[in-house]
Amino acid sequence: MHLALFIIFAGLCVAGALNLLLQRHPINSALSLIVVMSSLAVLYLLLGAEFLAAAQVIVYSGAIMVLFTFVIMLLNAGKEERTHGSKLAYIAGFPGAAALLGLLTYIFLSHSAAFGQAHLGEYLATTGDLSRVLFRDLLLPFEVTSVLILIAILGAVALARKEH
Amino acid sequence: MTDLHLWLIPLVPLAGFLVNGLLGRKFSKAFVTTVALVASLIPLLQVAVIVTKFSSLALPHIENLGSWIQAGSFHADFSFQLDQLTLVMLCVVTGVGFLIHIYSVGYMGEEDGYWRFFAYMNLFLFFMLTLVLAENFLLMFVGWEGVGLASYLLIGFYYTRDSAANAGKKAFIVNRIGDFGVLLAMFLLIAHFGTVSFNEVFSQIAAHPAWQGGFLTAIALFIVLGATGKSAQIPLYVWLPDAMEGPTPVSALIHAATMVTAGVYIIARTHVIFDRSPYALAVVAIIGVATALFAATIGLVQTDIKRVLAYSTISQLGYMFLGCGVAAYSAGIFHLVTHAFFKALLFLAAGSVIHALSGEQDMRSMGGLRRKIPITFWTMTAAVLAISGFPPLAGFVSKDEILYQTFIAPNGGKILWAIGLLTAGLTSFYMFRLWYLTFFGESRTEASEESDHGAPVHARSDTKLVLEAEHEAHPVHESPWIMLGPLVILAILSVIGGWLGWPEGLGGSNWFARFLEPAVGVLPAPSSPESHLTELVLALVSTFVAAAGWLAAHIMYYVRPELPARLTGQFPARYALLKNKYWVDEIYAALIVAPVLFVARWILGVLIDRGLIDGGSLTAGYSAQGLGALVARIQSGNIRSYAGWLALFAAALLAASYFGWTTHFFLQ
């Protein structure tokens, strides 16, 4: 059953990603990305990361993607035009991406035995486990990230403000 | 051991040079004069003090001021030495130098570069004194080079004139060739003896009587090369006639009395080496006598009064070389001393004549000056008699000494004597020719003045930097006493100076040769009653030859003055050969200078400098630019192409780190 769940949601992920690639209107791409995010949340659950699955849905699908959607609507982005900006992107880029994919797949699959198998329900990481590490060993980075978010807010406000 | 403060002798003129050189321009002429005269008087006084103390000194007296170079096992010090030879040279340099300084105060009085002149003169004194006082080759070489430099500065004193600047360059470059010889000699000395100190080298040679020829000949020959450069012998004499571009006092001091004698001095100083190499001595003698004859023949037909004296200097230096070449070093040095007197006198008197005629140097435009400038006339007469070798004047004694030693020398001495005798006759002839043309006959000065009227600047080699129009040709007048005083003193010395070395054959005791014995060795042929007769006969022969020379000049230039023109008409080719100085300058220009210039301009200049070196750096520059332009195409401004590159290289990086193509791999 684990495998079945994995295959379904992995397939959803890939389908969503490919849809993002193939759609011409950005709003379609945004919606496919939401699908990808949500499927990923399920996959996290399968791997035992409860908190992160929730965070994925809340933060990524719920906040970031909504932000993307707002911006697309705000800027009234339409269908993409066909422009040819760079041949190099195709010449160098695709081989590169393909090479990356090939390499990584090869590496992972050739060491598959060393990675072992994941069993459903084992090694569940509760919120408590995460918090214990966060608030004890990594308190400083945690506080710093809050500062980071503050700065991001300020930056976003400053950049997107209407000039007078 | 008494400390004579030898270092002070060269240093005082150096101080004079610095003061006049740095401050002279801003101060008055009187200031410059005082500094210069004091700077040249103090060494003379110090030398006089040394003369009084001389008999009580332990010789050679060495004063070491400290270590100069210390490199491994080789070391050289700042050390000065005093022995008989040094004392003789010191007396000549400081004495004649001081007299010429006094003369120059009058002669150069109206020059703009007055301060510059005296600064250079003091600089010359400094270097010359260093040269004669040095105890090792290296310090002597400092003086050697330095007098070349001072000579360049003084020859090119009228630097705005192309001919003067070129003459200065020529002198310096030709001297450099000679210096190359001295350097090689020093390197050989260091290689064989490990030291350049005179005393150490000579004592090592003395300790090895078996060392003959071989490397000692090589060292000696290189020294001879340097000496021919400095003392204007064949093949490096070509700079001296051109050096007459400088002011007349310069010619007197440097090119008659002191600097050119440095070559003879170095041979006499290193006589220990030459004594072991008969081959080198033969070379010296042959060069000397050949140059003497060669220069005398050229001097026969020159029309510029200073050129005649220049060739006469070269010829007399040849006699000194001849004397050293037959190992009669004291005879060579003796002629050096007497020559300093009468040649300096000749040049200064010529300067007085030129001054009297407001810059005229061509003898064809002189004449009839005997009554108008009497003191100049009488002093010059003394000099002419001295150089021609009439007894009992100085030139007779020294020249005769050399001729006698040459006559009795083995292996062809008589041939050399014959050539030397012939040259003596020629010397007498052309000196009296000069005498008659300048002082006797009808005055030809008005004729030349009329023809030159209107020309703003006359192309005379000794013209003061004043336009002729401003400096109106004043009537012929005697020079002021500040110029005549040194003339008189030198005239007296030319008459009595020879009596120091009056030969034994004629009743004297040859005090001079005996005095120099510890420094330069005994004369090759000790005097004996049989030799006295030979000496007497030879002295009579040379006197006769000198008189014959006078008679020929008397006939050709006084009694029948149309004869010279007829003779040149009858022998035009030979006359042209002599007038053009055997075309030696032209030959050198074609054979040596032209190829060197060719190599410098085309091979080194175009091929190597512009092609290789510039090409190399330009290639580096262009390739950097080209490469940069190539790489700059990555910066397209297009995000997608950036992403393309990123993806490509990220994959490459991943592959490299996975498959171990990292430093770990290469360092295995």
Place this chain on the structure above:
Amino acid sequence: MVPIAYYLVLSAVLFSIGVAAFLIKRNIITVFMSIELMLNAVNLAFIAFSRQWSQVSGHLQVNGQIFVFFVMVVAAAEAAVGLAIIIAVFRARNTLNVDQIDLMKL
């Protein structure tokens, strides 16, 4: 029972699709979204490795998940600022086409 390697391969696939989308798409917002896709792929890989490490060491290891936590925070901040930049660029150039924003060309 799913081999962890499969999760990792999925992560690689998503990442490559993200790179490809980055290279193909011309709308700047879509390009930005592909970046988010890549980040997510990496998150998946982290969590998979965290699981693998837990299994290897025997007890629960959450360091990989902590990493994902921080990645999410940073991604959120970055998305906010990035979108603000896109808005500013749109105001200046009036286009969302990546090929027409090339003022930094050499």
